[in-house]
Amino acid sequence: MGDYNWNALFPEMVQWRRHLHMHPELSYEEHGTMSFVAEKLRSFGIEVREQVGDTGLIGVIRGTKPGKTVALRADMDALPIQDEKQCEYASQVPGVMHACGHDGHMAGLLAVARYFSERQDQLQGEIRFIFQPAEEVCPGGALKMIEAGALEGVDVIYGVHLWTPFPSGQLASAPGPLMASTDEFFIDIKGKGGHGGMPHMAVDSLLIGAQLVVQLQSIVSRNVNPLQPAVLTVGTFNSGSAQNIIAETSRITGTVRTFDDETRMLIKRRIYEVSQQLCALNDAEASIEYMMGYPTLVNHAGETERFFRVGRSVFGESHVVQTPPMMPAEDFAYYVQRIPGCFIFVGAGNESTGATYPHHHARFDIDESSMLNAARMLAALAEDYLAEAATETEGVINEHHVS
Numbered sequence: 001m002g003d004y005n006w007n008a009l010f011p012e013m014v015q016w017r018r019h020l021h022m023h024p025e026l027s028y029e030e031h032g033t034m035s036f037v038a039e040k041l042r043s044f045g046i047e048v049r050e051q052v053g054d055t056g057l058i059g060v061i062r063g064t065k066p067g068k069t070v071a072l073r074a075d076m077d078a079l080p081i082q083d084e085k086q087c088e089y090a091s092q093v094p095g096v097m098h099a100c101g102h103d104g105h106m107a108g109l110l111a112v113a114r115y116f117s118e119r120q121d122q123l124q125g126e127i128r129f130i131f132q133p134a135e136e137v138c139p140g141g142a143l144k145m146i147e148a149g150a151l152e153g154v155d156v157i158y159g160v161h162l163w164t165p166f167p168s169g170q171l172a173s174a175p176g177p178l179m180a181s182t183d184e185f186f187i188d189i190k191g192k193g194g195h196g197g198m199p200h201m202a203v204d205s206l207l208i209g210a211q212l213v214v215q216l217q218s219i220v221s222r223n224v225n226p227l228q229p230a231v232l233t234v235g236t237f238n239s240g241s242a243q244n245i246i247a248e249t250s251r252i253t254g255t256v257r258t259f260d261d262e263t264r265m266l267i268k269r270r271i272y273e274v275s276q277q278l279c280a281l282n283d284a285e286a287s288i289e290y291m292m293g294y295p296t297l298v299n300h301a302g303e304t305e306r307f308f309r310v311g312r313s314v315f316g317e318s319h320v321v322q323t324p325p326m327m328p329a330e331d332f333a334y335y336v337q338r339i340p341g342c343f344i345f346v347g348a349g350n351e352s353t354g355a356t357y358p359h360h361h362a363r364f365d366i367d368e369s370s371m372l373n374a375a376r377m378l379a380a381l382a383e384d385y386l387a388e389a390a391t392e393t394e395g396v397i398n399e400h401h402v403s
């Protein structure tokens with residue numbers, strides 16, 4: 001790793017990322033993305049299985065000597081956002097945009113694949129490259145990949161998220177709970193439509209919805225223990241068709257983020273109670289759908305320790321920090337529920353490159369040099385894990401010979 005010229009890979013990584021950025025695809029529609037990634041992996045001489053978990057794929061490099069198996073994961077889907085960036089690589093697909101960095105995750109993992117493809121003769125074990133679809137929608141592509149066998153025979157897994165709230169050059173993680181669980185809710189309010197001039201003959205679902213949006217906010221502020229982290233965000237509120245028509249129906253959707261099951265279930269129960277009772281009070285009906293989403297992402301202590309040790313040796317002590325847990329969610333949680341692993345934030349924010357917008361914003365962009373940090377980190381973790389496993393195996397063989 002030490003003598004490898006990662007910088008030489010950078011221009012190609014930028015090309016890959018920009019191609020993907022210009023051609024974003026929504027969750028489970030990543031057909032072109034899958035073909036692009038598969039074609040690149042094959043051009044490095046890597047064995048590829050396509051259409052795993054619908055639109056995902058897996059690349060495999062087996063070393064010349066047997067050993068443990070390390071999985072490295074990138075996600076592939078884009079978001080339903082209109083790209084507002086003014087640049088040559090802005091999205092060419094109306095209403096769809098890579099606004100969370102998944103394009104950079106793929107470019108970074110392709111670089112790691114290229115690196116190991118050139119070192120197959122030195123590899124003791126296997127590296128599995130998991131490109132998964134649909135990180136942005138529940139129930140999440142990770143589960144489908146796992147059901148399709150992506151983790152079979154895998155000993156450890158690592159993943160990264162390029163992260164603009166952190167400055168480019170910084171890497172961060174934490175042992176234990178790192179990212180929140182996420183649930184989605186959908187509330188349909190049915191009132192009675194009518195004439196805007198005769199409200200007494202109608203049941204105004206828009207007014208009830210407006211009150212419900214405010215009332216839902218009181219769940220976290222009035223029902224949840226203030227010492228437990230919790231977020232309830234109403235993301236959409238749709239109602240009405242014209243200025244003089246009383247809206248018969250309204251729809252409210254949102255997300256719930258927590259770190260413990262008790263708070264999660266409390267919020268779920270209160271959403272039902274508040275919606276049903278407010279509607280009943282106003283002669284309307286509420287129908288509620290609540291979908292339990294990703295669990296809390298819990299990093300494995302030993303593998304996070306490895307991240308700090310290896311990261312500091314590659315990037316320097318001050319560049320690798322511990323972060324407090326945060327409220328976004330990640331279906332990487334499902335992988336580390338099953339096998340040891342670590343999820344890492346790779347700083348991608350940089351004012352001088354315009355990478356200042358939050359994730360899921362219409363002007364979101366990354367400092368592209370962060371992709372190199374992501375690739376070097378993943379490669380170093382895989383190498384360290386396999387080298388340690390090989391040393392342990394040799395130790396056991398030697399002991400066996402001595403006895």
Ligand SMILES: CC(=O)N[C@@H](CCC[C@H](N)C(=O)O)C(=O)O
Nearest residue numbers: 136137138182183255293328329
């Ligand atoms: C890293 C990130 O932004 N993840 C998403 C995952 C969303 C899953 C699902 N659509 C949901 O909202 O529950 C996030 O919003 O945190």
